[in-house]
Structure formats: C-alpha cells, structure tokens
Amino acid sequence: KMEGRKNKSQTYLLLLGQTLSHLGSYLSFFCLKIWIYDQTESITMFAASTLFLEVPSIMIAPFAGIVADKYDRRKVIILCDSICLMITIGLLLASSGILFGQLQVWHIYVAAAIASIFETFQGTAFKAAIPDLVAKEDAGHFFGLQEVSDGICQLLAPIGGGFIFGAFGMSTVIAIDCITAALAIISLLFITFPPSTHHGDKIDFSIHEMLQGWRFVSANRGFMMLIFLFAFSNLVDAFIFSLLPPFVLGFASIEELGMISSFCGIGMLVGGIIVSVLGIPKNRIPTIIVLMFFQGWTLVTAALPPSSWIIASVGFVYLLLAPFISSSAASFWMDKVPSEMRGRVTALRGSITTLSIPIGSAISGPLAEFVFEPLLQDENSILSQTWIGSILGTGVGRGVCLLWIVLGIISVTVSTVAFLIPELKNLDTIVPDVQLEKED
Secondary structure, three states: OOHHHHOHHHHHHHHHHHHHHHHHHHHHHHHHHHHHHHHHOOHHHHHHHHHHHHHHHHHHHHHHHHHHHHOOHHHHHHHHHHHHHHHHHHHHHHHOOOOOOOOOHHHHHHHHHHHHHHHHHHHHHHHHHHHHHOOHHHHHHHHHHHHHHHHHHHHHHHHHHHHHHHHHOHHHHHHHHHHHHHHHHHHHOOOOOOOOOOOOOOOOOOHHHHOHHHHHHHOOHHHHHHHHHHHHHHHHHHHHHHHHHHHHHOOOOHHHHHHHHHHHHHHHHHHHHHHHHHOOOOOHHHHHHHHHHHHHHHHHHHHOOOOHHHHHHHHHHHHHHHHHHHHHHHHHHHHHOOHHHHHHHHHHHHHHHHHHHHHHHHHHHHHHHHHHHHHHOOOOOOOOOOHHHHHHOOOOOHHHHHHHHHHHHHHHHHHHHHHOOHHHHOHHHHOOOOOOOOOO
16 A cells, blocks of 8 residues: 555644644634624625635636646645635734735635635645545544544634634734644645656646546436535535524524534534544445435424524534534545546535535525515414414524424435435445555
8 A cells, every 4th residue: 555545644644734724714714704794794794705715616616626636736735725824914914904004804805715716726635635645444534533623623713713802803813823824834744645647747727627527427327416415415504504593593592502503513523523433334325315314304303392402402413413424425435536536526526515505595594584484473474373383383583493394304305315216325336446546
C-alpha cells in the first residue's frame, strides 16, 4: 500500500489542521452575520450573507472538479487556504480601521463570495484526496472523526463566537480565524500526498470535460437516485433549520431555543464519536435509507404536545443519525469512483445536493407564513375545528408544526419507496469497488 496510507499520523494532522481552520471560519462567519444584523437591523441583509457563500460555490463547482482531477491536490488545498487567509486578513484590517476606514457590510459580502469560490476548490480537492490518504479499513474511523469535527465546530461557534465577540470585539474574532487558517496551512507543509499518474495533464475547462462527471454518474441510474435522495434530504434539512426558531418560539423562550440548538449539536457530536469507534455498517445504502426513514418519523413526533425537551430530544436523535448517513455515503463514493474522476464527481454531487439548501431556505419561510400558519392561527382558522386542530392546537408556531409533520410523512414515504427499488437498495453490491492506485 502507498506510504500515505500507512502514515496515519499525517492523516490525523491533516484532519486537525482542517478542524482548526473550520472552527475559525465558523466563529468569524457566525459573528459577522450577527454584526450585519446589529448594524442594519435587516433580516434580508442578514440572510443575504448566506447566499453570498452558497451561490458562488454552486456556480464554480464544475471548474473546481476539473482542477482537483488534473492538478496536484495538495498544492490546490494550500493555495486556496492561503488565498482565504489573505481575504480574512483584509477583513481584519478593515475591522481595525486600518483598511477602508471601517468595516462595511459590502466588505463582508465581497469577502464571503470570493472566499466561497476558493473554499469550493479547496473542499473539492480535499474530498478527492481522501481515498489516497485513508486506507479502506480506516474509512469509518476517519469519516466518523470528520463528523466529530463538524459537531465541535457547530457546537462551539455560537457559544465561543458570542462570548469573544461580546467581550473583545469583532477584530479579535477575525484574528482568531487568521491564526487557525495559518495553522492549517502549516500542517499541510508536513503532509505528503501520494503521487498520481493523471496529475499534470493539461487543464481543459471545456464543456466536454465538465460533463465527464455527469456522464460517469448518469451512466448508472442507482448513482443518480442516490444523489437526488440526498438532495431531497438536504431540502428537508433546510426547511427544518430555517423554521426551528419560529416553531420553538411559539411556545418557548429564546434561552430555551439556545438550549435546543446546543442539544441538537451534541447529538451530531455523539453520532460522530460512535461512527469513529464502531465504523461504518457493511450494508451502506440500506443503512442510509433506513436511517432517513427514522429521521422522517422523528419529525412526525412534532405532533406531541409542545415541549422544549421533546423538540430537543427530536433534534438530538435526528442529528445523532446524520453522521451514520453522511459517513456511509462518503465511504461509498470513495470506493466506487476512480481517482481520475473524483474531483468532477465530487463537484457534481455537491452542486446538486447543495442547490436544494438555498431553495429550501427561500421557500420555507413564505410557505410557513402564508400557507401553514393561517391554517392553525386561531380558533377561527380552517383546521382549528378539525381533528388536526384538536391534536396540534392553535396559535403561533402551530402551522410550522404541521409543516414539520408533513415533511416527516413525505420523508418516510420517499425512504420507503427508495428501499423498494432494488437498483438503489443493492447499489453497493451491483457496482464493484475501484482499484486504488499503487506505487510501482
């Protein structure tokens, strides 16, 4: 086996560096969004910061896939991390009053858009390089640790970011982001990526090259069904997390909402730890479908009497299952996609599955506010005198509760149908594993 696979310490160093970088990014982005709202008191401008991160990423993904397949992935990661560090330093200078006089909202939008582009190149190259660095038998442990890393970042960012921002100001938050980014770049200097025969080929951004990933995936209907299953799952996630605040605040306080959010983050963290210890189930695709089925049922339990602890428990279980689903999928694609196609396939998967997130975020609010909330707004509402109204009750947030239940029922139905399709359920056994590259 390749030397890079034998040296687990390099893999752990890589993961540690990326975790530090992501933690700094989570901290700064969380606080910058809060700063935007504090300065403008505009929900629209607050939400726009997310669009400036997501839209450029989706648009640039096809180019990122080609670069990851045709160029040295380690150099791509280092270069993109370095550019993102320079962007962050620019924000630090602006927040300190050294550059542009003072920090402006448009500075954050521009920085977010540019950083999103290079983070897409970096992320695509990083994911494409994982099979070259991690042995197949260690995949479960590695992907589990990745989920732990994400859980830590999501759990610590709101808590740590809020404290640091309040106590020391925005410049300190951005400075921490600069330090963590620099540490990630330094860690990469001590990591050797295994050589690859297809790197160094001429980079061609033609439509033909961009469509190679699509041709590879679309040649197998099972691949396409799996990708769109995850796109649907992300759409449901976008609805859930966009509507969680109005749902909870219909019967609880802001403090209880914070407790629920933290408890949900702990669920993801615990799930990642379990995956890292126990590994990934052998029947990966059936596991993904069955766990999505149970996630759907957790949403249906929103019909229970409104309680912070019930919602916290639902969120805990929902996100506890998430690392098993994402790790199983990551391991599956790691085994099925040849090295020379990993970047483009990763980019294609990311574009399709990520596109559903801004779509869900955009339509969830109007759908809840103008369709579902009026159905259970008060005793004179359409469903208030029906069995649905007697179970869910009426008032603020009850319509969102109904929407959650509908999403849960749809998720259960989609998962059931997916399980009954042999072409998808047996995809892991139908498609053989690729032969990984070895040294001469």
